Amino acid sequence: MINKKVTNAAEALTGVKDKMTLMVGGFGLSGIPENSIAELVKLNVKELTCISNNAGVDDFGLGLLLQKKQIKKMISSYVGENAEFERQMLSGELEVELIPQGTLAERCRAAQSGIPAFYTPAGYGTEVAIGKETREFNKKMYVLEHAFKADFAVVKAWKGDEAGNLIFKGTARNFNPNMCGAAKITIAEVEELLPVGSLDPNQIHIPGIFIQRIFQGVNYEKRIEQRTIRKR
Amino acid sequence: MALDKNGIAKRIAKEVKNGYYVNLGIGIPTLVANFVRDDIEVEFQSENGVLGMGPFPFEGEEDPDLINAGKQTITTLPGASFFDSAMSFSMIRGQHVHLTILGAMEVAENGDIANWKIPGYMVKGMGGAMDLVASAENIIVAMTHTNKKGESKLLKRCSLPLTGVACVKKIVTDLAVIEVTNEGFKLLERAPGVSVDTIKNATEGHLIIEGDIPEMIL
Numbered sequence: 447m448i449n450k451k452v453t454n455a456a457e458a459l460t461g462v463k464d465k466m467t468l469m470v471g472g473f474g475l476s477g478i479p480e481n482s483i484a485e486l487v488k489l490n491v492k493e494l495t496c497i498s499n500n501a502g503v504d505d506f507g508l509g510l511l512l513q514k515k516q517i518k519k520m521i522s523s524y525v526g527e528n529a530e531f532e533r534q535m536l537s538g539e540l541e542v543e544l545i546p547q548g549t550l551a552e553r554c555r556a557a558q559s560g561i562p563a564f565y566t567p568a569g570y571g572t573e574v575a576i577g578k579e580t581r582e583f584n585k586k587m588y589v590l591e592h593a594f595k596a597d598f599a600v601v602k603a604w605k606g607d608e609a610g611n612l613i614f615k616g617t618a619r620n621f622n623p624n625m626c627g628a629a630k631i632t633i634a635e636v637e638e639l640l641p642v643g644s645l646d647p648n649q650i651h652i653p654g655i656f657i658q659r660i661f662q663g664v665n666y667e668k669r670i671e672q673r674t675i676r677k678r
Numbered sequence: 679m680a681l682d683k684n685g686i687a688k689r690i691a692k693e694v695k696n697g698y699y700v701n702l703g704i705g706i707p708t709l710v711a712n713f714v715r716d717d718i719e720v721e722f723q724s725e726n727g728v729l730g731m732g733p734f735p736f737e738g739e740e741d742p743d744l745i746n747a748g749k750q751t752i753t754t755l756p757g758a759s760f761f762d763s764a765m766s767f768s769m770i771r772g773q774h775v776h777l778t779i780l781g782a783m784e785v786a787e788n789g790d791i792a793n794w795k796i797p798g799y800m801v802k803g804m805g806g807a808m809d810l811v812a813s814a815e816n817i818i819v820a821m822t823h824t825n826k827k828g829e830s831k832l833l834k835r836c837s838l839p840l841t842g843v844a845c846v847k848k849i850v851t852d853l854a855v856i857e858v859t860n861e862g863f864k865l866l867e868r869a870p871g872v873s874v875d876t877i878k879n880a881t882e883g884h885l886i887i888e889g890d891i892p893e894m895i896l
Contacts, residue, residue: 473726473763474749476742499763524803532800544801547725548767548809555764567771567812571790571843574808604743616743616760617727623762651762668742674750676734 447642450610450634450660455485458633458659462598464491465518469554469599469625470498470508474671477618478507479602481635481663486511493518497594499550499621501525506669515539521594523547527671546574549591551621556593557628558656563592596629602663603652606636607645610654619651627656635663679871680852681894686820688713688896689867690779690850693818694720701725701770701810703780704748706820710779721757723775725766725806730758747806770806771813778814780807782821782846784836787862787883789846791819792838804841811842823851823880830882832856832863853877855894862886867894 452458459482462468468486472478486494487510494517501520502509511517512530519541525531534540545553546568556564565588569575579590601622604615612634614622626632639662654660681689683706691713694700701723702708711731714720722731724746731746732753740751761769769775782793791811794804811817824830832849849856854877855867862884865877870893878885 474745476726476745476749522803524805526802536800544803546804546808547763547806548771551763551767566809568809570812572808572840574804614760614762616741617724617745618743619760619762620727621763624764670740670742670745670751671749672745672751673740674734674752675737675740678736 447609448654449608450654450657451608451639452659452661454661455481455635458482458635458661459485459489461631462486462489462491465493466491466597467495467497467595469594469596469629470496471601471620471622471625472507473499473617473620475502475507475669477602477614477620477622478502479600479635480666482600482633483507483510486516487514490514490516492516495519495521497521497550497554497596499523499547501528501531503527503671504530506667512540519543521545521550523550551624553591553594554621554624554628557595558624558626561593563590565589566591594628597631599625599627599629599632601625601632601634603634603636605638605640605645606634606660607640607642607654608660609642610634610657610660611645611650612636612652612657613645613649614651623652626652631658632656633658634660636660637663637666679869681869682852684709685869685896686850686852689855689894690818690820691715693848694777696720698776699723699729699769699774700777700779701775703807705781707779707781708748710820723766723769725770727761727763727766728752728754728758730755767806767809770809773813773815775814777816777818778810779818779820780810782819782831783825784831784833784838785819785846785849785858786833786836787858789844789858790836791841791846792836793841795839797839807841811845814845817846819846819849821849821851823853823877830880832881832883834883853880859886864888865891867892869894870896
């Protein structure tokens with residue numbers, strides 16, 4: 447067993463510096479690496495480029511980094527529900543690249559898989575395709591999109607073991623598995639870190655080979671963005 | 679009389695067939711799930727990574743690890759599955775999802791759709807809409823026939839930035855059911871009590887009217 451365990455977020459984030467590109471897992475506030483984000487705030491690293499489907503809300507998720515103006519550029523598919531984000535974007539302080547959600551996921555997976563670029567139909571004929579190579583296959587037009595290049599990927603899983611094997615829960619899975627191994631170093635924080643041998647190899651979603659550092663997270667808040675219920 | 683949101687959703691629900699995997703967009707499309715016949719087998723996909731979505735949870739049973747693409751808390755039905763975002767869009771781009779229902783700000787008579795950006799306003803992003811419209815074999819748009827200013831949303835050409843080109847197959851509005859054909863918008867059905875002239879006046883693009891146009895059966 448190759449042991450990937452580190453003690454906490456501070457140790458896991460060793461080497462994160464100003465101007466780096468970070469991939470951050472999660473969809474909305476579901477499955478975000480809460481401990482790592484809190485540590486990034488503490489580290490006060492600046493001018494980050496963040497690749498993440500959303501940008502959190504004003505006082506949680508990546509919104510915490512935005513409040514402290516630590517992010518120079520966001521690469522996302524949807525960034526609503528965040529007033530500070532809107533302010534920084536409209537004032538030009540924050541650079542924003544909006545890309546189709548499937549393209550965002552596939553650019554992560556391409557980086558994870560050693561595929562430099564791929565063709566997708568998403569965005570053909572729209573402003574997303576401007577300046578990009580297009581090509582016809584089987585009488586349909588496609589746009590060439592490139593794999594991301596990132597310094598760190600920071601993901602959140604439900605359970606993990608010291609070898610870095612991961613299991614996700616529900617829709618908190620989302621972009622997290624696609625970001626594992628898609629950057630130079632992948633950090634996984636988990637709700638439950640177990641000794642090797644505790645997890646059934648049949649149930650592993652992401653093998654530890656994609657993970658460099660894993661730690662047991664603490665005090666998960668798991669906020670709900672849109673609490674929607676039905677009557678009994 | 680023009681339909682309300684639930685009326686539009688009710689009419690679209692009739693397009694959902696047995697054995698379909700369906701992706702519902704945010705807004706009116708979400709309501710469609712409430713009107714699908716319960717004697718057919720349908721599974722709803724949400725692009726954040728779930729197939730087999732069920733209704734909203736009862737109070738106290740909300741799970742932050744279980745949400746839909748609108749970030750609302752949901753439940754799952756027996757037979758449901760979870761998957762990552764890349765696999766989710768493999769389902770979508772790979773045309774494994776049979777039907778996509780989404781809202782729009784404008785649709786053009788050639789099937790172009792605009793639903794993500796208004797220049798001069800805060801742009802929130804396209805989310806999964808561009809992937810969905812570029813790939814789905816069957817796309818139904820749910821929207822009002824005109825905007826708040828009373829201007830037609832069924833146009834010769836879209837004026838807003840596009841989400842996808844020549845992709846919309848059918849449009850269900852508060853006034854009509856319209857098929858997008860090579861020749862333009864073809865009027866299929868009228869909302870109960872709405873005249874053909876009303877629909878014609880509310881449609882800027884080329885509207886094809888052939889024979890008697892029946893009223894929708896809701």
